[in-house]
Amino acid sequence: MDGGKELRGAISISGAFALYPLVVLWSEQFKEVHPNVRFNISAGGAGKGIADALSGMVDIGLVSRDIHQQEYARGAYVINVAKDAVVGTFSEHNPNRNAILERGLKQRELSEVFVKGNRLKWSQLDPTFSPEDLHVYVRSDAAGAAETWAAFLGSSQEELKGVGIFGDPGIAQAIQKNPLAVGFNNINYVYDLKTRQQTAGIRVIPIDLNGDGRISSEENFYDTIDSLTQAVALGRYPSPPSRNLSFLLKGKPDDAVVIEFIKFVLTKESQAILLENGYIPLHEELLKEELAKLNRYCELEDY
Numbered sequence: 001m002d003g004g005k006e007l008r009g010a011i012s013i014s015g016a017f018a019l020y021p022l023v024v025l026w027s028e029q030f031k032e033v034h035p036n037v038r039f040n041i042s043a044g045g046a047g048k049g050i051a052d053a054l055s056g057m058v059d060i061g062l063v064s065r066d067i068h069q070q071e072y073a074r075g076a077y078v079i080n081v082a083k084d085a086v087v088g089t090f091s092e093h094n095p096n097r098n099a100i101l102e103r104g105l106k107q108r109e110l111s112e113v114f115v116k117g118n119r120l121k122w123s124q125l126d127p128t129f130s131p132e133d134l135h136v137y138v139r140s141d142a143a144g145a146a147e148t149w150a151a152f153l154g155s156s157q158e159e160l161k162g163v164g165i166f167g168d169p170g171i172a173q174a175i176q177k178n179p180l181a182v183g184f185n186n187i188n189y190v191y192d193l194k195t196r197q198q199t200a201g202i203r204v205i206p207i208d209l210n211g212d213g214r215i216s217s218e219e220n221f222y223d224t225i226d227s228l229t230q231a232v233a234l235g236r237y238p239s240p241p242s243r244n245l246s247f248l249l250k251g252k253p254d255d256a257v258v259i260e261f262i263k264f265v266l267t268k269e270s271q272a273i274l275l276e277n278g279y280i281p282l283h284e285e286l287l288k289e290e291l292a293k294l295n296r297y298c299e300l301e302d303y
Contacts, residue, residue: 006036007034007036007037007256007257007260008034008036008037008257009036009037009038009255009256009257010037010038010039010040010257011027011037011038011039011040011059011060011257011258011261012039012040012041012057012058012059012060013027013039013040013041013042013049013058013059013060013061013062014041014042014043014044014048014049014052014053014057014058014061014062015043015044015045015046015048015049015050015052015053015060015061015062015063015064015248016043016045016046016049016062016063016064016143016144016145016245017043017045017064017143017145017167017168017169017186017189018046018062018064018084018144018145018168018186018188018245019062019063019064019081019082019245020041020042020043020062021188021277022082022245022274022277022279023041023062024041025273025277026261026264026265026270027039027041027261029264029270029273030261030264033264034260037257037261040058043062043167044141045139045141045142045143045144045167046061046062046063046064046065046142046143046144046145046147047141047142047143047144048141048142049061049062049063049248050063050067050071050076050248053076053248053249053250054071054074054075054076054248054250055250056250059249059255059258060247060248060249060258061247061248061249062245062246062247062248063078063144063245063246063247063248064084064143064144064145064148064186064243064245064246065144065147065148065151065243066147066151066243067246067248071248074250075250075251076248076249076250077248077249077250077251077252077253078246078247078248078249079246079247079249079262079266079290079293079294080244080245080246080282080286080290081245081246081247081262081265081266081282081290082244082245082271082274082279082280082281082282083232083233083242083243083244083245083279083280083281083282084186084187084188084229084232084242084243084245084278084279084280085186085187085228085229085232085237085241085242085243086145086148086149086152086184086185086186086187086240086241086242086243087184087185087187087190087204087205087222087228087241088105088110088149088182088183088184088204088205088207089171089172089175089182089183089184089185089190089202089203089204089205090175090181090182090183090202090203090205091175091176091178091179091180091181091201091202091203092176092198092200092201092202092203093179093201094179094180094203095122095130095132095179096122096126096129096130097203099126099128099129100203100205100206101203101206101215102214102215103126103208103213103214103215104205104206104207104208104214104215104219105125105205105206105207105208106207106208106211107152107153107207107209107211108211109125110152110153110205110207111153111154111155112125113125113134113136113182114136114138114149114150114153114155114160114161114162114182114184115150115153115154115155115159115160115161116161117136117161117162119134120133120134121133121134122134122180132180133180134180134182135162135163135178135180135181135182136161136162136163136181136182136183137162137163137164137165137171137174137175137181137182137183138157138160138161138162138163138164138165138171138183138184139157139160139164139165139166139167139171140164140165140166141166141167142157143157143168144243145168145184145185145186146160146184148240148241148243149184149240149241151240151241152238152240152241162183165183168185168186168188168189169189171183171184171185171189172185172189172190172199172202175201175202176199176200176201176202177201182205184241185202187225187228187229187278188277188278188279190202190204191224191225191228191278193225193276193277193278196224196225196226197223197224197225198222198223204222204228206219206220206222207219207237207238209238218236221236221237225278226275229275229278229279229280232280233280233283242280245279247262247265253294259294262294263291263294266282266287266290266291266294268287271287
């Protein structure tokens, strides 16, 4: 595209709750440079974003899970733009709070809760826990967070058992109100970006990664959003439930305004805001790969 031409037009975007806050920030920064570009951005879950993009309802779908083969067959074209993670969550007011934070939950125990559904009381997880009922919340919408959490547990979203609640904010609010509940959330809905601490009323379930029945110093990186994103970047927090966040388009982009926005997102300047906002930037090699993928296409199409 000719850098001297004034950029004007509109970009429609929908999809993953995980990416929504970041894309709003990016759009605001982009409009400072290109004031004649308008954005229409909505959050409705990764499944909605994929469906909207592949049906042509929006230019960009926001995606927070792996793309299925049938979606590629329908023309899905994916650009990775950031990383984040899904975490298990429980109420700050849970009667077993201190014990949960000290011992964590093993992957197997989380599977028994979310997939097998055979832990109906807290004391069935650990006999030292109180005997109250254990309430499980899952996503009612087709969600990247649910798919990613299920993949960590060796399953799929359809196999998760619990009360279905729409959206990331919905699960976080439900857990804050129910001392006996567990769920899962994207990290941006668990931490306060101003204080960098976990939001009042909700706590991350530490994962006992080595299965020794306690959370060691090497496994204890949940106190702040900065310590958790560092653990994701270093690979100490597993993948899944850490994952790439992506833009999905139907076919390779052919709109100059959309192409310029994607290029903007993949600049070092745009990636530089990620850590302070609770995301992990793409490492340099992956950033080069995504830019090269886009640039190869743009050269072919003479953009």
